[in-house]
Amino acid sequence: MQFRYVLIALSGLAALTGAYFLGRGQSPVAPAAAMPIAAARGPQAGASVVAIDPVRITASLPARDVPLKRIFNELRSRADAGDVAAATRLYQDLRTCAGFDNLEWFLTRAADETLADKIDGTSAQALERYRVQLEAVESHKQAIQKTRSLCEGLERGMLDSQLSSLQKAAQLGEEHARACYLSSGPGYDARGLMRHPEWIQEYRNGVKPLMDAGMAAGDWKVVDILRRSYEPGADGMLAGALGPDAVQYYRYLKLYRLGAQHGRAADMDRKLALAAARIRPEQRADADRWAQETFQNQFGSSNSTESTAPGWDPCSFAGPQA
Template sequence: MRSKGTLLMAIAALAAVVGAYFLGRADVTRPTAPMHVAIVGATATDAAGESATIGASPPSDERGLLPPPNAPLKDSYARLQARANGGDKDAASRLLRDLDRCNRLRGSQWKNDGATSELTGKSTDGMSAAQLRTYQLQLDAMQLRQQAVRNHQALCAGVDDKLLDTLVPNLAQAARLGDAQARACYLERGPLYDARSLIRHPESLQSYRNATSALIDGGLAAGDWRVVDLLQQAYEPGSQQLLAGLIGSDPVQHYRYLKLYRLGAEPHRVAQLDRQLATATANLSAAQVAQADDWAQTALRQNFKDPSTQATPQGWDACEF
């Protein structure tokens, strides 16, 4: 068996190799200069979530160009915002995700700094060979997290509270333009996705109220199982979701969307959903159940193809960008 000193030397060497690897990747993947897209007469989205008027849209051959990954958001924000306001779905989706990353950075950076200090300060004295291997795996994972933080820092340098305050309006805009993940997130949480912003802009609740019906219709027409799952949950009597507060509880609608969701379910979820359906029918008439069943069959045939529970696994997060 190798001595403790030999094991520690091997670990130090491996850590050096891993560190060099990530430094090398950082150099290789460093983005080139941002691609500039000229926008004429554009203004930013207002804090309440309504899109402002755009004087002119960029040429079609420029609309597809987006900044390289991790390019500083403060440099590309105005162009992305103008394109998003002008109806560019790709720009809206990119701006939303970049703002979301920057909004999360402060908390994640603080947590990672604490975890890093605790891990690197741990003594290896007395560790067995198996414990040393586990420790090395933890160091490797820490380096991956640090690389991710560095990417976030490059993206978010100079991004202030004023820019972050547009996260919810841009979430709404991406949802309106057909970003399925944004649509699900906005329907579920709306302005509550950034509660601090809601305090500053209570009018964003009215923007949520105004946008919801069209987003639901668009999601159902697109065959989006996320929307079906959100609706069956929101219509369930007793639901405390924001969407439930807007559309109200309705046992018939709850059964209708739950039945549709069940028709598209993967086999391993069927038994659980059947139990839920049995509960949902308890206070419905035979005619109500029959009408809801017919509606669900028609909706499935017309708009939905892939399995519902594949798109919405148990515990799925509507706002996991």
């Protein structure tokens, strides 16, 4: 196997196990603006409020080497009670475990092909490259084993709760989960969606509170997701749930432009000119006022869209949040 393919494979493992090794025990705190939603038990349960114990929310999480099967019920119960740290730990670990079998198979194949490679014993450069490959494969064996221990014995029903765990963390205000759930919805677990088509309606009913919470929190990820979802010809779950709206597209594009980094301003201005041509002048003026007021009131202290660099993936989690 070529050297670069081994490194790509091992980079994938690093992303998979990042949550395991980079401190899953940290306890993120939900933004204050999201706390009303944190009290909801589901997307249709706005009137169903649970008591949130601040001590329980900040309580330490189980140790990182505890198998998920042993703490699954505890994490889920704490998440249901409003513990954003537990909800975050649960959805991240479930994501790790759901993808582990596939990545382990790929890495095993990469290791086998590396060992089977014929090496030019006369080339110092080839020998050094092969040594680096072998060390990389060996160094990740322990990572594979620890992740296997994390995921060992998980029942199908636990793995099938990926989407609901992501949704719960999103409702509690965890920004990465919110961005992922808004953008992907039930497509986050496409296999599960085939068995649970009702997830689509739940998603339709639940996106508006999450959109509102993201805006109240000054979350540029939500602004970017919304402006892309309202864009003419947009595809995806959220675009389907919201439907086309040229005025809303202009609104969120204008807001995004107000926070855009200098290097992206010209591109944003071109898009704004095209969007403005599709709406009436009075609609544009109203949208401009809304964007300016929203920017000042909700985004003034976070006026940079650097968290949404071109090509960013809402469901590519950076690991646990401090």
